[in-house]
Amino acid sequence: MPEAPEVEAVVRTLRPLVQGKQIHRIRVIHEVAVRPQSSAFLNRRLAGAHILDAGRRGKYLLLMLDRGCVAIHFKFDGQLLWFDKAAGAPPRGVHLDFTFEMEDGTLAFVDQRHLGHVQWLCKPDDSPGIKALGVDAFSKLFTLPRLVEICRSRPRPLKILLVDQTRIAGIGNIYASESLWLARLSPWKRSDLLSPAEFKRLHKAVVSVLARALECCLHPPPDFRNPQWWFNGVEKMLRVYDREVKSCRRCGSKIRRVEQGGRSTYFCANCQRQ
DNA sequence: CCTGCTACCTGATGGC
DNA sequence: TGCCATCAGGTAGCAG
Numbered sequence: 001m002p003e004a005p006e007v008e009a010v011v012r013t014l015r016p017l018v019q020g021k022q023i024h025r026i027r028v029i030h031e032v033a034v035r036p037q038s039s040a041f042l043n044r045r046l047a048g049a050h051i052l053d054a055g056r057r058g059k060y061l062l063l064m065l066d067r068g069c070v071a072i073h074f075k076f077d078g079q080l081l082w083f084d085k086a087a088g089a090p091p092r093g094v095h096l097d098f099t100f101e102m103e104d105g106t107l108a109f110v111d112q113r114h115l116g117h118v119q120w121l122c123k124p125d126d127s128p129g130i131k132a133l134g135v136d137a138f139s140k141l142f143t144l145p146r147l148v149e150i151c152r153s154r155p156r157p158l159k160i161l162l163v164d165q166t167r168i169a170g171i172g173n174i175y176a177s178e179s180l181w182l183a184r185l186s187p188w189k190r191s192d193l194l195s196p197a198e199f200k201r202l203h204k205a206v207v208s209v210l211a212r213a214l215e216c217c218l219h220p221p222p223d224f225r226n227p228q229w230w231f232n233g234v235e236k237m238l239r240v241y242d243r244e245v246k247s248c249r250r251c252g253s254k255i256r257r258v259e260q261g262g263r264s265t266y267f268c269a270n271c272q273r274q
Numbered sequence: 275c276c277t278g279c280t281a282c283c284t285g286a287t288g289g290c
Numbered sequence: 291t292g293c294c295a296t297c298a299g300g301t302a303g304c305a306g
Contacts, residue, residue: 003299032283059300075300077284113284115300129301154276165301174299234299241299262279264297280304287297 002074004137004170005210006231007056009217010080014107015054017082017224018063021102023049032114033097045120046070046100057124058133058169068122071130072109078116081108082224094227107224129165137170137210144203151191151199158202159187159265171206174234174241175213177266179205181240186272187258187265212237240266 002010026046028039045068055062063070072078083090083106090096090106098109098118109118125131134150135142150167151158161167162176171179180187183205185198194202217233234241239249243266244257253270 006299073301075283076298111283113282113298115283156277163300172299231299263300277306278304279306281302282300285298287295289295290293 002059002078002231003172003175003213004056004059005175005213005217005233007059007061007074007170008138008214009231009233010222011054011056011061012218013221013224014061014080018051018102018107019053021051021104023047023051023065023100023102025101027099027101028097029099030097030114033109033111033116034118037119042118042120057130058136058165059172060124060127060130060133062124068120069124071119071121071124071127073116073129075111075113075115075117077113078109078111079230080222080224081110081227082106083108084225110227132166133169134165134167135169137168137206138214142168142207144200147203147206148199151194151202155190155192157188157260158185158191159260161191162206163261163263168206170210173263173265174238175206175209177241178237178239179209180272181267182209184271186274187260187267189274209237240268242266 023046026042028034028042031039034042049065049067051063051065053064055064061072085105095110095112096108097111100107119127121127135146151161158180159176162171162179163173183201185202213233216236217231220232223229240255243255246255248255248268248271251268251270253268255266255268258265
């Protein structure tokens with residue numbers, strides 16, 4: 001479920017934990033997590049490799065190695081856990097899909113639903129999904145003129161455009177609704193028909209929603225040692241997402257849920273007009 | 275090329 | 291209580 005702010009918080013918290021460490025061995029507990037790669041292939045690539053850094057592209061987390069890199073996508077429910085070696089083996093009953101075993105502990109990828117995945121790549125762009133990513137929403141390149149260009153280049157409903165990873169990378173279903181609410185723009189508004197003032201509001205809203213979400217995700221930061229930890233961005237700051245029938249925090253009208261591109265969009269029909 | 279639909283999975287929830 | 295349908299913060303793959 002994580003969007004860019006959640007993944008960014010994981011990257012920043014993970015970096016000091018793994019930077020410079022050697023992967024002694026890996027273990028594939030559920031092959032589905034690494035499909036179409038195999039446990040034998042990953043072992044060959046990863047055993048003995050050193051982690052140089054952790055990074056992010058859109059919603060993908062990257063572990064940069066001295067030999068290639070690992071791309072992890074959390075999809076809806078994936079998460080990372082850390083088990084200190086001193087504490088012994090991971091307790092039974094904790095679902096694990098993939099583990100990196102290091103000198104001082106084990107980093108585990110966990111995803112009961114098995115939609116997320118772990119892949120070894122020679123370089124990030126060898127993943128078609130990563131290669132196709134548009135400008136990262138957290139990047140300095142995501143400027144107002146860039147947003148205007150993106151919006152005009154392919155006329156589509158704003159909500160659909162915001163979650164299109166090949167245009168802007170990192171915004172998901174929640175922060176798309178939140179950004180449009182903050183910008184007071186209809187999710188159906190055609191992206192090429194915004195006024196200059198509306199473009200400016202949209203850009204400002206996206207940047208502000210993501211920055212706030214990241215702050216929430218970092219305070220407190222993810223606790224990989226606690227199997228119960230979960231991303232902490234959204235709950236504290238939702239203004240419209242998942243508030244169907246509740247009243248708009250700005251004008252008091254009922255928040256509505258509609259379907260766009262097969263997914264839920266939440267909005268206030270009074271504040272967010274065409 | 276583009277767009278839109280479905281598959282991929284499992285668990286939680288709510289109505290009957 | 292049980293059963294069924296629906297929903298979930300995402301992408302990849304395919305058809306048209």
